[in-house]
Amino acid sequence: MEYRKLGNSGTEVSVLCLGCMSFGEPGRGTHTWTLDEEESRSIIRYAVEKGINFFDTANVYSAGSSEEIVGRGLKDFARRDEVVIATKVHGNMRVGPNGGGLSRKSIFHEIDQSLRRLETDYIDLYQVHRWDQSTPLEETLDALDHLVQVGKVLHLGASSMLAWQFSKSLHTAEARRNSRYITMQNHFNLLSREDEREMIPLCLDQNIGLLPWSPLARGRLARTVDSVSARSTSDNFASDLYDSRSGVNKVLETIEKLSCLRGVPRAQIALAWVRHQPGVIAPIVGASKISHLDDALAAVDLLLSDAELKELDEVSKLPDIRTF
Numbered sequence: 001m002e003y004r005k006l007g008n009s010g011t012e013v014s015v016l017c018l019g020c021m022s023f024g025e026p027g028r029g030t031h032t033w034t035l036d037e038e039e040s041r042s043i044i045r046y047a048v049e050k051g052i053n054f055f056d057t058a059n060v061y062s063a064g065s066s067e068e069i070v071g072r073g074l075k076d077f078a079r080r081d082e083v084v085i086a087t088k089v090h091g092n093m094r095v096g097p098n099g100g101g102l103s104r105k106s107i108f109h110e111i112d113q114s115l116r117r118l119e120t121d122y123i124d125l126y127q128v129h130r131w132d133q134s135t136p137l138e139e140t141l142d143a144l145d146h147l148v149q150v151g152k153v154l155h156l157g158a159s160s161m162l163a164w165q166f167s168k169s170l171h172t173a174e175a176r177r178n179s180r181y182i183t184m185q186n187h188f189n190l191l192s193r194e195d196e197r198e199m200i201p202l203c204l205d206q207n208i209g210l211l212p213w214s215p216l217a218r219g220r221l222a223r224t225v226d227s228v229s230a231r232s233t234s235d236n237f238a239s240d241l242y243d244s245r246s247g248v249n250k251v252l253e254t255i256e257k258l259s260c261l262r263g264v265p266r267a268q269i270a271l272a273w274v275r276h277q278p279g280v281i282a283p284i285v286g287a288s289k290i291s292h293l294d295d296a297l298a299a300v301d302l303l304l305s306d307a308e309l310k311e312l313d314e315v316s317k318l319p320d321i322r323t324f
Helices: 037-049 061-077 104-118 137-149 163-175 199-205 236-243 248-262 266-275 290-300 306-316
Strands: 003-005 012-014 017-019 054-056 084-089 123-128 153-159 181-185 284-286
Touching (some): 017 037, 037 061, 037 290, 061 104, 084 104, 123 137, 123 181, 137 153, 137 163, 248 266, 248 306, 266 306
Parallel strands (some): 017 284, 054 084, 084 123, 153 181
Antiparallel strands (some): 003 012
Protein backbone atom coordinates (compact mmCIF):
# COMPACT_ATOMS: atom_id res chain seq x y z
CA MET A 1 0.00 0.00 0.00
CA GLU A 2 1.17 3.51 -0.83
CA TYR A 3 0.82 6.28 1.76
CA ARG A 4 0.65 10.05 1.42
CA LYS A 5 0.57 13.03 3.73
CA LEU A 6 -2.89 14.16 4.79
CA GLY A 7 -3.03 17.63 3.27
CA ASN A 8 -0.53 20.05 4.76
CA SER A 9 0.21 17.81 7.74
CA GLY A 10 2.63 15.10 8.78
CA THR A 11 -0.07 12.43 9.18
CA GLU A 12 0.27 9.56 6.70
CA VAL A 13 -2.79 7.96 5.11
CA SER A 14 -3.27 5.16 2.62
CA VAL A 15 -4.03 6.30 -0.92
CA LEU A 16 -7.44 4.67 -0.54
CA CYS A 17 -9.86 5.68 2.20
CA LEU A 18 -12.57 3.20 3.15
CA GLY A 19 -15.90 5.00 3.17
CA CYS A 20 -18.14 3.57 5.88
CA MET A 21 -21.58 4.87 4.93
CA SER A 22 -22.56 1.33 3.87
CA PHE A 23 -21.96 0.07 7.43
CA GLY A 24 -24.96 0.38 9.75
CA GLU A 25 -27.54 -1.76 11.45
CA PRO A 26 -30.59 -2.11 9.16
CA GLY A 27 -33.50 -0.10 10.47
CA ARG A 28 -31.37 2.68 11.91
CA GLY A 29 -31.40 5.80 9.78
CA THR A 30 -32.80 6.26 6.31
CA HIS A 31 -30.58 3.93 4.27
CA THR A 32 -32.11 0.54 3.47
CA TRP A 33 -29.01 -0.94 1.80
CA THR A 34 -26.53 -0.89 4.70
CA LEU A 35 -24.64 -3.95 5.96
CA ASP A 36 -25.13 -5.32 9.45
CA GLU A 37 -22.24 -5.47 11.89
CA GLU A 38 -21.01 -8.96 10.99
CA GLU A 39 -20.83 -8.16 7.28
CA SER A 40 -19.27 -4.76 7.96
CA ARG A 41 -16.59 -6.18 10.22
CA SER A 42 -15.38 -8.58 7.54
CA ILE A 43 -14.75 -5.66 5.17
CA ILE A 44 -13.09 -3.54 7.87
CA ARG A 45 -10.78 -6.39 8.79
CA TYR A 46 -9.90 -7.08 5.14
CA ALA A 47 -9.13 -3.40 4.58
CA VAL A 48 -6.76 -3.32 7.56
CA GLU A 49 -5.04 -6.50 6.37
CA LYS A 50 -4.48 -4.94 2.95
CA GLY A 51 -2.82 -1.85 4.42
CA ILE A 52 -5.70 0.63 4.36
CA ASN A 53 -5.33 2.81 7.45
CA PHE A 54 -7.81 5.59 6.57
CA PHE A 55 -11.51 5.24 7.47
CA ASP A 56 -14.23 7.82 6.87
CA THR A 57 -17.66 7.90 8.50
CA ALA A 58 -20.11 10.51 9.85
CA ASN A 59 -22.31 10.92 12.88
CA VAL A 60 -25.45 10.85 10.71
CA TYR A 61 -24.66 7.59 8.92
CA SER A 62 -27.32 5.13 10.08
CA ALA A 63 -28.06 7.43 13.03
CA GLY A 64 -24.67 6.76 14.62
CA SER A 65 -24.60 3.03 13.95
CA SER A 66 -21.81 3.38 11.39
CA GLU A 67 -19.54 5.05 13.94
CA GLU A 68 -20.31 2.31 16.46
CA ILE A 69 -19.48 -0.49 14.02
CA VAL A 70 -16.31 1.23 12.80
CA GLY A 71 -15.18 1.94 16.35
CA ARG A 72 -15.59 -1.64 17.51
CA GLY A 73 -14.07 -3.04 14.32
CA LEU A 74 -10.94 -0.91 14.42
CA LYS A 75 -10.51 -1.55 18.12
CA ASP A 76 -10.47 -5.29 17.41
CA PHE A 77 -8.50 -5.35 14.15
CA ALA A 78 -6.04 -2.44 14.28
CA ARG A 79 -3.77 -0.41 16.52
CA ARG A 80 -5.17 3.03 17.24
CA ASP A 81 -1.85 4.77 16.57
CA GLU A 82 -1.68 3.27 13.08
CA VAL A 83 -5.17 4.14 11.81
CA VAL A 84 -6.60 7.50 10.81
CA ILE A 85 -10.27 7.95 11.68
CA ALA A 86 -12.32 10.64 9.98
CA THR A 87 -15.87 11.57 10.88
CA LYS A 88 -18.21 14.50 10.25
CA VAL A 89 -20.57 16.89 11.99
CA HIS A 90 -23.51 18.97 10.76
CA GLY A 91 -26.52 16.76 9.98
CA ASN A 92 -29.52 16.51 12.30
CA MET A 93 -29.10 13.77 14.90
CA ARG A 94 -32.39 14.39 16.67
CA VAL A 95 -35.59 16.35 16.30
CA GLY A 96 -35.85 19.74 17.99
CA PRO A 97 -33.60 22.70 18.76
CA ASN A 98 -29.81 22.21 18.52
CA GLY A 99 -30.21 18.79 16.94
CA GLY A 100 -27.71 19.55 14.20
CA GLY A 101 -25.75 22.30 12.48
CA LEU A 102 -22.41 23.88 13.32
CA SER A 103 -23.17 25.97 16.39
CA ARG A 104 -20.72 25.85 19.29
CA LYS A 105 -23.35 24.01 21.35
CA SER A 106 -24.00 21.39 18.66
CA ILE A 107 -20.32 20.81 17.87
CA PHE A 108 -19.36 20.37 21.53
CA HIS A 109 -22.19 17.89 22.05
CA GLU A 110 -21.62 15.91 18.86
CA ILE A 111 -17.86 15.50 19.25
CA ASP A 112 -18.39 13.73 22.57
CA GLN A 113 -21.06 11.49 21.06
CA SER A 114 -18.79 10.57 18.14
CA LEU A 115 -15.88 9.85 20.48
CA ARG A 116 -18.11 7.58 22.55
CA ARG A 117 -19.45 5.67 19.55
CA LEU A 118 -16.00 5.32 17.95
CA GLU A 119 -14.50 4.23 21.29
CA THR A 120 -11.53 6.57 20.97
CA ASP A 121 -10.06 9.56 22.79
CA TYR A 122 -9.54 11.66 19.68
CA ILE A 123 -10.62 12.05 16.06
CA ASP A 124 -7.82 12.29 13.50
CA LEU A 125 -9.83 14.28 10.95
CA TYR A 126 -13.01 16.09 12.05
CA GLN A 127 -14.93 17.42 9.06
CA VAL A 128 -17.82 19.84 8.68
CA HIS A 129 -20.26 17.86 6.57
CA ARG A 130 -21.92 20.89 4.97
CA TRP A 131 -21.93 24.69 5.18
CA ASP A 132 -24.20 26.08 7.91
CA GLN A 133 -25.66 29.41 6.83
CA SER A 134 -27.61 29.77 10.08
CA THR A 135 -24.52 29.94 12.33
CA PRO A 136 -21.86 32.68 12.28
CA LEU A 137 -18.75 31.29 10.63
CA GLU A 138 -16.58 32.70 13.45
CA GLU A 139 -18.54 30.68 16.02
CA THR A 140 -18.00 27.45 14.09
CA LEU A 141 -14.29 28.05 13.53
CA ASP A 142 -13.68 29.02 17.17
CA ALA A 143 -15.47 25.88 18.37
CA LEU A 144 -13.49 23.64 16.03
CA ASP A 145 -10.22 25.29 17.02
CA HIS A 146 -11.04 24.63 20.68
CA LEU A 147 -11.41 20.90 19.93
CA VAL A 148 -7.94 20.90 18.42
CA GLN A 149 -6.44 22.81 21.34
CA VAL A 150 -7.84 20.38 23.94
CA GLY A 151 -6.76 17.31 21.95
CA LYS A 152 -10.13 15.88 20.98
CA VAL A 153 -9.33 16.49 17.30
CA LEU A 154 -5.99 16.40 15.47
CA HIS A 155 -6.92 17.89 12.10
CA LEU A 156 -9.89 19.70 10.55
CA GLY A 157 -11.49 19.16 7.17
CA ALA A 158 -14.50 20.29 5.20
CA SER A 159 -16.90 18.70 2.74
CA SER A 160 -19.19 19.74 -0.10
CA MET A 161 -19.42 23.49 -0.13
CA LEU A 162 -19.08 26.26 -2.69
CA ALA A 163 -15.60 27.57 -3.41
CA TRP A 164 -16.39 31.04 -2.04
CA GLN A 165 -17.61 29.48 1.21
CA PHE A 166 -14.47 27.40 1.57
CA SER A 167 -12.24 30.35 0.69
CA LYS A 168 -14.00 32.49 3.30
CA SER A 169 -13.55 29.71 5.87
CA LEU A 170 -9.83 29.39 5.17
CA HIS A 171 -9.10 33.09 5.34
CA THR A 172 -11.34 33.74 8.35
CA ALA A 173 -9.54 30.97 10.25
CA GLU A 174 -6.19 32.47 9.31
CA ALA A 175 -7.26 35.96 10.39
CA ARG A 176 -8.46 34.62 13.75
CA ARG A 177 -5.40 32.38 14.14
CA ASN A 178 -7.68 29.35 14.32
CA SER A 179 -6.71 25.86 13.23
CA ARG A 180 -7.22 25.65 9.49
CA TYR A 181 -8.96 23.07 7.32
CA ILE A 182 -6.36 20.84 5.65
CA THR A 183 -8.66 18.73 3.46
CA MET A 184 -11.71 19.09 1.26
CA GLN A 185 -13.96 16.07 0.79
CA ASN A 186 -15.51 16.97 -2.53
CA HIS A 187 -17.91 15.33 -4.96
CA PHE A 188 -15.67 14.42 -7.88
CA ASN A 189 -15.85 11.67 -10.49
CA LEU A 190 -16.24 11.19 -14.25
CA LEU A 191 -19.91 12.20 -14.00
CA SER A 192 -19.31 15.14 -11.67
CA ARG A 193 -16.44 17.45 -12.57
CA GLU A 194 -17.92 20.83 -11.59
CA ASP A 195 -15.28 21.29 -8.87
CA GLU A 196 -12.65 21.68 -11.59
CA ARG A 197 -13.96 25.21 -12.22
CA GLU A 198 -13.23 26.76 -8.81
CA MET A 199 -12.93 24.36 -5.85
CA ILE A 200 -10.01 22.26 -7.08
CA PRO A 201 -7.92 25.26 -8.26
CA LEU A 202 -8.56 26.87 -4.86
CA CYS A 203 -7.43 23.73 -3.02
CA LEU A 204 -4.30 23.40 -5.16
CA ASP A 205 -3.44 27.05 -4.50
CA GLN A 206 -3.97 26.70 -0.74
CA ASN A 207 -2.27 23.29 -0.41
CA ILE A 208 -5.53 21.57 0.64
CA GLY A 209 -5.71 17.81 0.11
CA LEU A 210 -8.62 16.41 -1.90
CA LEU A 211 -10.59 13.40 -0.66
CA PRO A 212 -13.17 12.78 -3.41
CA TRP A 213 -16.38 11.15 -2.23
CA SER A 214 -18.32 8.87 -4.53
CA PRO A 215 -15.44 8.43 -7.02
CA LEU A 216 -17.55 5.73 -8.70
CA ALA A 217 -20.69 7.91 -8.74
CA ARG A 218 -22.35 5.75 -6.08
CA GLY A 219 -21.60 2.64 -8.15
CA ARG A 220 -22.92 4.06 -11.43
CA LEU A 221 -19.48 4.00 -13.07
CA ALA A 222 -18.93 0.38 -12.08
CA ARG A 223 -22.01 -0.89 -13.94
CA THR A 224 -23.14 -1.14 -17.54
CA VAL A 225 -25.60 1.36 -18.98
CA ASP A 226 -28.73 -0.68 -18.19
CA SER A 227 -27.70 -2.58 -15.06
CA VAL A 228 -28.99 -1.86 -11.55
CA SER A 229 -28.04 -2.76 -8.00
CA ALA A 230 -29.85 -3.05 -4.68
CA ARG A 231 -28.60 0.40 -3.76
CA SER A 232 -29.39 2.04 -7.10
CA THR A 233 -33.05 1.03 -6.96
CA SER A 234 -33.59 2.84 -3.66
CA ASP A 235 -30.98 5.62 -3.77
CA ASN A 236 -33.01 8.60 -4.94
CA PHE A 237 -30.10 10.93 -4.17
CA ALA A 238 -27.94 9.14 -6.76
CA SER A 239 -30.73 9.43 -9.33
CA ASP A 240 -30.88 13.18 -8.75
CA LEU A 241 -27.11 13.47 -9.06
CA TYR A 242 -26.52 11.51 -12.23
CA ASP A 243 -29.50 10.15 -14.15
CA SER A 244 -30.62 13.50 -15.56
CA ARG A 245 -27.16 14.49 -16.78
CA SER A 246 -26.41 14.58 -20.47
CA GLY A 247 -23.64 12.36 -21.80
CA VAL A 248 -23.87 9.74 -19.03
CA ASN A 249 -24.18 6.84 -21.46
CA LYS A 250 -21.20 8.04 -23.49
CA VAL A 251 -19.04 8.07 -20.36
CA LEU A 252 -20.21 4.59 -19.36
CA GLU A 253 -19.61 3.23 -22.84
CA THR A 254 -16.07 4.63 -22.90
CA ILE A 255 -15.29 3.08 -19.52
CA GLU A 256 -16.69 -0.22 -20.79
CA LYS A 257 -14.50 -0.08 -23.90
CA LEU A 258 -11.32 0.65 -21.93
CA SER A 259 -12.12 -2.03 -19.36
CA CYS A 260 -12.45 -4.60 -22.15
CA LEU A 261 -9.20 -3.50 -23.78
CA ARG A 262 -7.36 -3.60 -20.46
CA GLY A 263 -9.10 -6.74 -19.21
CA VAL A 264 -10.00 -5.12 -15.88
CA PRO A 265 -13.35 -4.29 -14.23
CA ARG A 266 -14.99 -0.96 -15.05
CA ALA A 267 -14.58 0.25 -11.47
CA GLN A 268 -10.80 0.12 -11.79
CA ILE A 269 -10.80 2.38 -14.85
CA ALA A 270 -13.07 4.98 -13.22
CA LEU A 271 -11.17 4.98 -9.95
CA ALA A 272 -7.78 5.11 -11.63
CA TRP A 273 -8.90 8.24 -13.50
CA VAL A 274 -9.73 9.96 -10.19
CA ARG A 275 -6.38 8.98 -8.69
CA HIS A 276 -4.58 10.56 -11.68
CA GLN A 277 -6.12 13.98 -11.01
CA PRO A 278 -4.10 16.81 -9.39
CA GLY A 279 -4.40 17.27 -5.64
CA VAL A 280 -6.11 13.94 -4.92
CA ILE A 281 -4.77 12.26 -1.78
CA ALA A 282 -7.19 9.36 -1.33
CA PRO A 283 -10.53 8.70 -3.00
CA ILE A 284 -13.16 7.56 -0.52
CA VAL A 285 -14.34 4.16 -1.71
CA GLY A 286 -17.38 2.38 -0.34
CA ALA A 287 -17.64 -1.40 -0.33
CA SER A 288 -20.50 -3.77 0.32
CA LYS A 289 -18.50 -6.79 -0.86
CA ILE A 290 -14.86 -7.86 -0.57
CA SER A 291 -14.69 -7.83 -4.36
CA HIS A 292 -15.47 -4.11 -4.36
CA LEU A 293 -12.44 -3.53 -2.16
CA ASP A 294 -10.29 -5.76 -4.36
CA ASP A 295 -11.19 -3.61 -7.38
CA ALA A 296 -10.24 -0.47 -5.49
CA LEU A 297 -6.94 -1.96 -4.38
CA ALA A 298 -6.12 -3.05 -7.93
CA ALA A 299 -6.85 0.47 -9.19
CA VAL A 300 -3.97 1.78 -7.04
CA ASP A 301 -1.52 0.07 -9.40
CA LEU A 302 -3.43 0.77 -12.62
CA LEU A 303 -1.67 3.47 -14.63
CA LEU A 304 -3.75 4.92 -17.44
CA SER A 305 -1.94 6.04 -20.57
CA ASP A 306 -2.06 9.64 -21.78
CA ALA A 307 -4.32 8.51 -24.63
CA GLU A 308 -6.72 6.78 -22.23
CA LEU A 309 -6.84 9.80 -19.93
CA LYS A 310 -7.49 12.07 -22.90
CA GLU A 311 -10.35 9.89 -24.12
CA LEU A 312 -11.99 9.86 -20.68
CA ASP A 313 -11.50 13.60 -20.36
CA GLU A 314 -13.12 14.26 -23.73
CA VAL A 315 -16.33 12.31 -23.06
CA SER A 316 -16.76 13.70 -19.53
CA LYS A 317 -15.44 17.27 -19.79
CA LEU A 318 -17.40 20.26 -18.59
CA PRO A 319 -19.06 22.53 -21.13
CA ASP A 320 -17.15 25.74 -21.73
CA ILE A 321 -18.25 28.89 -19.93
CA ARG A 322 -17.60 32.21 -21.65
CA THR A 323 -15.25 34.44 -19.69
CA PHE A 324 -14.72 38.15 -20.17
